[in-house]
Amino acid sequence: xxxxxxxxxxxxxxxxxxxxxxxxxxxxxxxxxxxxxxxxxxxxxxxxxxxxxxxxxxxxxxxxxxxxxxxxxxxxxxxxxxxxxxxxxxxxxxxxxxxxxxxxxxxxxxxxxxxxxxxxxxxxxxxxxxxxxxxxxxxxxxxxxxxxxxxxxxxxxxxxxxxxxxxxxxxxxxxxxxxxxxxxxxxxxxxxxxxxxxxxxxxxxxxxxxxxxxxxxxxxxxxxxxxxxxxxxxxxxxxxxxxxxxxxxxxxxxxxxxxxxxxxxxxxxxxxxxxxxxxxxxxxxxxxxxxxxxxxxxxxxxxxxxxxxxxxxxxxxxxxxxxxxxxxxxxxxxx
Amino acid sequence: xxxxxxxxxxxxxxxxxxxxxxxxxxxxxxxxxxxxxxxxxxxxxxxxxxxxxxxxxxxxxxxxxxxxxxxxxxxxxxxxxxxxxxxxxxxxxxxxxxxxxxxxxxxxxxxxxxxxxxxxxxxxxxxxxxxxxxxxxxxxxxxxxxxxxxxxxxxxxxxxxxxxxxxxxxxxxxxxxxxxxxxxxxxxxxxxxxxxxxxxxxxxxxxxxxxxxxxxxxxxxxxxxxxxxxxxxxxxxxxxxxxxxxxxxxxxxxxxxxxxxxxxxxxxxxxxxxxxxxxxxxxxxxxxxxxxxxxxxxxxxx
Numbered sequence: 061x062x063x064x065x066x067x068x069x070x071x072x073x074x075x076x077x078x079x080x081x082x083x084x085x086x087x088x089x090x091x092x093x094x095x096x097x098x099x100x101x102x103x104x105x106x107x108x109x110x111x112x113x114x115x116x117x118x119x120x121x122x123x124x125x126x127x128x129x130x131x132x133x134x135x136x137x138x139x140x141x142x143x144x145x146x147x148x149x150x151x152x153x154x155x156x157x158x159x160x161x162x163x164x165x166x167x168x169x170x171x172x173x174x175x176x177x178x179x180x181x182x183x184x185x186x187x188x189x190x191x192x193x194x195x196x197x198x199x200x201x202x203x204x205x206x207x208x209x210x211x212x213x214x215x216x217x218x219x220x221x222x223x224x225x226x227x228x229x230x231x232x233x234x235x236x237x238x239x240x241x242x243x244x245x246x247x248x249x250x251x252x253x254x255x256x257x258x259x260x261x262x263x264x265x266x267x268x269x270x271x272x273x274x275x276x277x278x279x280x281x282x283x284x285x286x287x288x289x290x291x292x293x294x295x296x297x298x299x300x301x302x303x304x305x306x307x308x309x310x311x312x313x314x315x316x317x318x319x320x321x322x323x324x325x326x327x328x329x330x331x332x333x334x335x336x337x338x339x340x341x342x343x344x345x346x347x348x349x350x351x352x353x354x355x356x357x358x359x360x361x362x363x364x365x366x367x368x369x370x371x372x373x374x375x376x377x378x379x380x381x382x383x384x385x386x387x388x389x390x391x392x393x394x395x
Numbered sequence: 396x397x398x399x400x401x402x403x404x405x406x407x408x409x410x411x412x413x414x415x416x417x418x419x420x421x422x423x424x425x426x427x428x429x430x431x432x433x434x435x436x437x438x439x440x441x442x443x444x445x446x447x448x449x450x451x452x453x454x455x456x457x458x459x460x461x462x463x464x465x466x467x468x469x470x471x472x473x474x475x476x477x478x479x480x481x482x483x484x485x486x487x488x489x490x491x492x493x494x495x496x497x498x499x500x501x502x503x504x505x506x507x508x509x510x511x512x513x514x515x516x517x518x519x520x521x522x523x524x525x526x527x528x529x530x531x532x533x534x535x536x537x538x539x540x541x542x543x544x545x546x547x548x549x550x551x552x553x554x555x556x557x558x559x560x561x562x563x564x565x566x567x568x569x570x571x572x573x574x575x576x577x578x579x580x581x582x583x584x585x586x587x588x589x590x591x592x593x594x595x596x597x598x599x600x601x602x603x604x605x606x607x608x609x610x611x612x613x614x615x616x617x618x619x620x621x622x623x624x625x626x627x628x629x630x631x632x633x634x635x636x637x638x639x640x641x642x643x644x645x646x647x648x649x650x651x652x653x654x655x656x657x658x659x660x661x662x663x664x665x666x667x668x669x670x671x672x673x674x675x676x677x678x679x680x681x682x683x684x685x686x687x688x689x690x691x692x693x694x695x696x697x
Contacts, residue, residue, distance in 0.1 A: 076533070079540075080541065087549065198682070198685070199678065202681035202682065204626075204677065207673060210652060214666055214667055218660060329540075333542030333543050333544060336542050337544045337637075340637070348545075352548060352637060355548045356548075367541065371540040374539070374541075
């Protein structure tokens with residue numbers, strides 16, 4: 061029962077990814093402005109231009125181009141970046157770990173912050189404390205990652221300079237790591253100097269990405285917890301003499317996580333999209349900051365590769381959330 | 396003769412709608428969010444319209460001898476430059492005031508376009524269901540797999556920088572917000588008695604959709620449009636920040652932020668002033684949308 065639903069979900073995900081591929085392919089092909097024109101030296105002959113077009117397959121009919129491109133991707137051939145003149149897959153492999161680390165840390169911060177504030181808010185419910193939390197959360201819900209990122213630049217980077225403003229690690233810290241997962245590798249190998257440096261560079265971008273997600277978690281989880289607190293099993297536990305905090309964090313939370321995740325799932329994908337501009341603001345070397353340059357340089361192969369990776373990430377996150385929600389739901393688990 | 400008939404009918408219809416309007420106004424006025432946030436938005440509109448008369452200086456006027464003057468109250472400030480000047484000696488306050496124009500034009504036009512596109516698709520998907528719904532739902536899912544910022548930059552890069560491109564980009568990207576909600580709302584409304592009654596009376600499908608269902612989902616739509624205006628202001632600022640919005644001699648908040656970022660250590664106020672304006676504007680649109688939703692939604696009024 062679950063297996064077939066899961067299979068159906070995966071097939072839908074593949075269909076969506078295929079749709080993403082078609083949209084990005086068409087969007088770039090109908091675009092006025094010739095990517096080849098951007099990369100040739102002034103004074104090149106029309107023959108040179110035609111040769112170059114042929115080399116990148118831009119002289120074939122659209123459908124043929126699409127089939128060649130898709131076939132290449134299925135074989136792991138994403139083409140060669142026009143502006144950087146390097147293999148797109150290699151470039152993505154170099155940049156993706158930085159973005160993944162950032163997104164994972166941001167999600168962790170959002171869940172921890174959102175969970176803690178939601179529990180605190182339930183603890184002080186129907187009091188002035190809850191009203192204060194709701195008011196502050198109204199602010200968090202309204203302000204997007206872009207604005208938080210800029211505010212952090214101003215406050216924590218310039219006016220009270222406690223955190224590094226850009227990049228991923230300080231050149232003076234000798235990294236010499238074997239993977240590009242700087243934070244995870246340095247923590248696992250016990251090199252805490254490197255870990256602290258990487259984390260310091262990550263705090264501002266991660267927090268900017270985390271705050272909007274934390275706000276949504278706070279609102280939805282707090283409501284679910286408040287509803288849970290009047291359920292029979294919580295009343296029963298209360299009669300048995302459990303403390304209020306244990307009632308909330310133990311009993312009510314267990315049954316609120318699934319519904320909250322189901323309602324906040326789409327926000328996790330927004331966080332991934334947010335990396336594009338937030339990485340740019342902090343000159344963080346992930347796929348997001350690379351994407352903006354790729355678009356401005358009209359680097360077709362790189363844009364295609366990046367959009368596909370982002371699309372795949374979105375779909376993967378959605379899938380993960382669906383599976384988690386299903387496994388948390390007792391009705392589905394035992395059904 | 397015809398006029399006389401109309402006059403006879405008019406008072407009853409009028410007084411009913413006036414009564415309804417009064418009740419609506421009262422419901423809106425009891426929401427502090429609507430009053431304060433709405434007041435701020437009205438203020439922004441006035442500032443944008445009267446920019447030429449309010450601004451103390453020409454926003455483009457350079458004076459290299461009066462460069463990076465700090466805001467009033469800081470040492471070295473010069474009278475007449477309340478928020479200081481940038482590295483070219485241009486008055487920050489005047490640029491901020493003129494920046495409201497682009498921000499508001501984009502907010503209103505882009506939100507309206509996105510709303511139209513999304514509402515149409517949402518109404519059709521929710522009412523006709525079947526194949527229409529499958530196509531629209533799949534489109535929404537594909538669209539949401541694109542990072543919005545990346546997609547907007549892509550659209551503007553393809554169409555060429557400018558306010559028109561920014562507006563089109565926002566409409567192309569954010570129609571899904573409207574389509575998703577309107578689809579669900581329409582599905583719920585389609586089961587309501589008044590729709591069934593209209594169908595029994597032989598109303599056409601388009602008449603039911605646009606004259607019966609649309610007015611009933613209008614409150615939700617209005618709240619969504621207001622929220623979208625805030626989002627549009629942000630997207631415009633992001634595109635200006637990246638350098639893809641209007642040309643650099645038109646002041647925009649995002650452009651000022653990008654410029655301020657370059658000289659943030661010498662003149663932080665060039666960065667801080669437009670950021671504060673952006674912050675307040677986004678907050679105002681968001682709170683207004685939230686307030687409208689609460690005031691207009693009968694379920695929320697309990």
